[in-house]
Amino acid sequence: MSRHEAKFIKEIIKDVLNKLEPKYLYVPEHLVGMDRLARNIYDFLSTATDDVCIVGIHGMPGIGKTTIAKVVLNQLCYRFEGSCFLSNINETSKQFNGLVPLQKQLLRDILKQDVANFDCVDRGKVMIKDRLRRKRVLVVADDLAHLDQLNALMGDRSWFGPRSRVIITTRYSSLLGEADQTFQIKELEPDEALQLFSWHAFKDTKPAEDYIELSKKAVDYCGGLPLALKVIGALLYRENKDRWESEIDNLSRIPNQDIQGKLLERSLNVFREKQSS
Incomplete structure (x- = not known):
């Protein structure tokens, strides 16, 4: 076998493996109260025009924006030439030259190959536009906090090919001026909140009989914030009444005015402790 033939075969194998590579992202098993909104976003993106379509998902921290974006990406990803989920954009961009790794990930995830090395955001912009403008892609930009973050990854719609789809999650609705449609995630209703809490505190759809009142009190304090309900529920799993x-x-x-912020901070700390243990 010649060197040229061997290289050709390796390229074929690489291409097949890329096509077989799982594209799904992990999402929790029990998505209480999220199915309807995820379906609405999916339906909108599925029936949108042949142009590049942008959808915005906004709401307070811990409300479930990232989870819903993952659900929609899992449902749609096999319709596109490539897909990419850029997570925690705001946190990553705070690092030195932090937008460059995100640009590289976008190129690498969609092209399924190593990309030319660069260390300048402006150079990354040129490469994204040059390499992806003819490709039909699905991109999730998760946790945007500033327009310069979005501009570094998608300066305008012409950077991606026709029928591409972009999903943006953010706590700031003011960043979604270019979106074709926006969806706000609100807190869970009381019965949904109790169900989600019960899944994590009891591994069931409802509380144990002798914990009903305590569960309702915990849910009242957590409000309808999914992250707080999950983490506090998991914290109390198999614990005694004391x-x-x-x-x-x-x-x-x-205090009532501080409860969501304090609960989110507490939830994140508990989550980090569990991850490191």
Whole structure:
């Protein structure tokens, strides 16, 4: 076999493996209260015009924006030449030259190959536009906080090919001026909040009989914030009533105007502790 033939065969194998590579992202098993909104976003993107279509998902931190974006990407990704989920954009961009790694990830995930090395955002912009403008792609830009972050990844619609789809998640609706449609995620209804809490505190759709009142109190303090409900529920899983009462007492000490912010901070700290243990 000649060197040229061997190289040709390796390229074929690489191409086949890329096509077989799973594109799905992990999402929690129990998506309480999110199915309807995910379906609405999916339907809009599926029936949109042949132009590049941009959808914005906005809401407070911990409300489920990232999860819904993952659900929609999983449903749509096989319709496109390439897909990319750019997570935690705001946090990543705070690092030195942090937008450049995001640009490289966008190119690498869609092209399925190593990209030319560059260390300048402006150079990355040129490469994205040059390499992706004829490709039909699906891109999720998760947790945008500033327009310069979006401009570094998609300066305008011409950077991607016709029928491409872009999903933006952000807590700031003011950043979604160019979106064709926006969707706001609101807090869960009380019955949905109790169900989500129960999945994590009891591994069931409802609380254990002798924990019903305590569960309702915990849910009242968490409000309809999914992240707080999940983490506090997991924190109380298999704990005795004394621990439950102690934790709920701690929750009750948080002023109403501060509860969502404090719960989110607490939830994130508990989550990080569990991840590192």
